[in-house]
Amino acid sequence: MYPSLSSSATSSSDSIRRRGGHVSPHPSTGTSSFIISSGPPPSPIQPDSVSHFEVVMAGNSSRDRTHEFINAVRSFQGRQINGHLPSSMAKSAKQNQLMAQSAEFMKIARSIGQDITNTYVKLEKLTVLAKRKTLFDDRPQEIQELTYIIKEDMNQLNRQIGQLQQIAKAQRSQGLQGKHQQSHSSSVVVALQSKLASMTSNFKAVLEVRTENLKESKSRQEMFSQSHVTQSLPQSAVKGFHSGSVLAAMEDDERQAQTNGQVAIAMDQSMALMQQDHTDQYLQSRADTMQNIESTIVELGGIFSQLAHMIKEQEEIMFRIDSNVEDAAMNVDAGHGEILKYFQSVTSNRWLMIKVFGVLIFFFIFFVIFMA
Amino acid sequence: MKLFSLLVLYKDDSSASILKASYDLSSFSFFQRSSVQEFVTFTAKILAERTPTSSRQSVKEAEYMCHVYVRSDNLVGVCLSDHDYPHRVAHTLVTKVLEDFTAQVPRAQWSTGTQVQGFSGPLDVYMKKYQDPNSADPMTKVQNELDETKIILHDTIKAVLDRGEKLDDLVAKSEDLTLQSKTFYKTAKKTNSCCGSWS
Numbered sequence: 001m002y003p004s005l006s007s008s009a010t011s012s013s014d015s016i017r018r019r020g021g022h023v024s025p026h027p028s029t030g031t032s033s034f035i036i037s038s039g040p041p042p043s044p045i046q047p048d049s050v051s052h053f054e055v056v057m058a059g060n061s062s063r064d065r066t067h068e069f070i071n072a073v074r075s076f077q078g079r080q081i082n083g084h085l086p087s088s089m090a091k092s093a094k095q096n097q098l099m100a101q102s103a104e105f106m107k108i109a110r111s112i113g114q115d116i117t118n119t120y121v122k123l124e125k126l127t128v129l130a131k132r133k134t135l136f137d138d139r140p141q142e143i144q145e146l147t148y149i150i151k152e153d154m155n156q157l158n159r160q161i162g163q164l165q166q167i168a169k170a171q172r173s174q175g176l177q178g179k180h181q182q183s184h185s186s187s188v189v190v191a192l193q194s195k196l197a198s199m200t201s202n203f204k205a206v207l208e209v210r211t212e213n214l215k216e217s218k219s220r221q222e223m224f225s226q227s228h229v230t231q232s233l234p235q236s237a238v239k240g241f242h243s244g245s246v247l248a249a250m251e252d253d254e255r256q257a258q259t260n261g262q263v264a265i266a267m268d269q270s271m272a273l274m275q276q277d278h279t280d281q282y283l284q285s286r287a288d289t290m291q292n293i294e295s296t297i298v299e300l301g302g303i304f305s306q307l308a309h310m311i312k313e314q315e316e317i318m319f320r321i322d323s324n325v326e327d328a329a330m331n332v333d334a335g336h337g338e339i340l341k342y343f344q345s346v347t348s349n350r351w352l353m354i355k356v357f358g359v360l361i362f363f364f365i366f367f368v369i370f371m372a
Numbered sequence: 373m374k375l376f377s378l379l380v381l382y383k384d385d386s387s388a389s390i391l392k393a394s395y396d397l398s399s400f401s402f403f404q405r406s407s408v409q410e411f412v413t414f415t416a417k418i419l420a421e422r423t424p425t426s427s428r429q430s431v432k433e434a435e436y437m438c439h440v441y442v443r444s445d446n447l448v449g450v451c452l453s454d455h456d457y458p459h460r461v462a463h464t465l466v467t468k469v470l471e472d473f474t475a476q477v478p479r480a481q482w483s484t485g486t487q488v489q490g491f492s493g494p495l496d497v498y499m500k501k502y503q504d505p506n507s508a509d510p511m512t513k514v515q516n517e518l519d520e521t522k523i524i525l526h527d528t529i530k531a532v533l534d535r536g537e538k539l540d541d542l543v544a545k546s547e548d549l550t551l552q553s554k555t556f557y558k559t560a561k562k563t564n565s566c567c568g569s570w571s
Contacts, residue, residue, distance in 0.1 A: 277427035277428065277429065278427070278429050278430050279426075279428045281428075281459070282428050282460060285459065289460065289512075289515065290511070293511065293514055296518040296519070297518065299522065300518065300521060300522060300525065303522070303525045303526070303529065306529065307528060307529055307532060310529070310532050310533070311532065314532070314535065314536050314539055317539045317540065317543055320546075321539065321542050321546050324543065324549065325546045325549065325550075327553070327554075328549040328550045328553040331554050331557045332557075334557045336560075338557065338560035338561050338563070338564050342560070345564075
């Protein structure tokens with residue numbers, strides 16, 4: 001473990017050294033006792049004299065990067081703890097495996113993250129390119145290449161995230177991880193996927209912008225070149241028009257034959273190798289159309305049966321309404337009859353009337369006598 | 373979606389001669405028409421010569437699509453259209469035209485190398501009819517009608533759903549009505565039986 005660690009540490013110190021700093025060895029890391037040889041040979045320096053060292057070297061614009069170095073060493077340790085168990089750290093085999101798995105997971109996730117950032121940078125470049133609206137100086141080659149590259153990258157990222165997900169699932173099924181670790185791994189996967197999805201949607205938007213710009217530029221080109229019928233027709237069409245008014249007939253024909261010949265040569269070159277047979281395409285498209293029609297008809301049949309079903313269900317509700325309304329009608333009729341009976345009893349109840357009027361008259365007389 | 377021209381050619385061994393042609397160049401300005409017609413003739417000849425026997429091709433040029441069908445008996449049908457015209461319909465049209473041509477014009481006249489009398493009427497009719505591929509081609513017609521029917525059915529289902537809602541409403545109201553009428557009846561009965569002696 002020591003040799004490998006020292007090599008990795010030296011590499012990290014190399015990188016640190018390249019940045020123009022000087023590293024002072026810190027003997028109290030507990031695992032290492034490196035003496036890193038930088039430019040001027042450091043005398044064995046005590047930890048408390050680090051600041052002194054720094055002041056001394058101030059003129060060389062050095063920085064005290066001890067802590068960074070310690071952290072780098074520690075991270076390397078963590079990565080390589082896999083097969084190299086230091087005797088001082090007695091962890092169980094399970095925990096080691098756990099750490100190994102999580103370390104691997106993290107490594108892969110980190111690489112995916114880096115790839116995503118790279119692809120983002122490319123996408124930004126593509127956006128800048130696609131937004132240019134000039135008629136000329138449009139670099140379709142570059143844009144196409146970039147598009148292709150970005151597409152490839154996205155596919156690869158997709159695959160990598162799929163693999164990561166698989167690994168996460170496998171690790172989860174092994175049952176070693178705690179709840180938090182599982183949720184952490186799943187959330188990492190989800191975050192990566194969401195980043196990829198947002199990038200894909202950005203890519204799509206950029207492609208749409210590009211097609212819009214292409215269409216615009218094409219329409220502007222057509223506006224400028226309105227006198228031409230087609231791109232391949234210009235010579236014969238325009239010259240035909242002019243020559244009719246200027247030259248004699250013979251020369252017209254000659255020249256037209258020539259221009260036709262030129263056009264022929266041009267078209268020859270463009271159509272030289274197009275000997276494809278589109279019969280199967282034609283038949284395939286017919287078959288597709290037929291299939292479409294058939295599926296539409298089947299769908300229509302389904303819709304009809306759905307309709308019938310709905311109507312059948314509603315029929316039940318209709319019955320209920322019907323019975324309710326009939327009940328109501330019956331009740332109203334009965335009530336009507338009761339009131340009629342009552343009315344009859346009232347009208348034919350002469351004794352009742354006499355009694356009532358008798359009481360009234362009695363009271364009336366009583367009041368009159370009282371007043372008078 | 374426009375159809376620019378229909379041509380029938382006869383191909384013998386590497387040169388093609390036009391037997392009949394019909395053009396619809398109304399979309400071009402007057403002065404360009406003759407040159408466009410020549411261009412069309414020329415393109416058709418070249419394509420007919422370059423297409424192998426019993427095969428179809430659809431070639432794209434700057435503004436046109438050219439559909440070629442070379443039959444096994446060396447009769448060639450060419451159709452020029454714009455880019456939006458569906459390929460399938462164009463090839464169906466060409467096949468139909470060739471069949472009609474075979475039926476009408478005897479084989480002896482094919483290899484004369486000059487224009488043939490007698491078929492121009494149907495060719496022009498075909499040109500006119502197929503200017504609108506959606507109505508001329510039976511398959512697209514059927515497809516469109518089916519789509520319309522589907523839309524109508526969707527609307528019907530929506531209407532039925534609305535009807536369902538209204539029916540639910542009606543049920544509630546009719547239940548209310550029943551209860552109210554029952555109350556009415558009970559009150560009437562009560563008025564009748566007791567306190568009958570008072571007015």
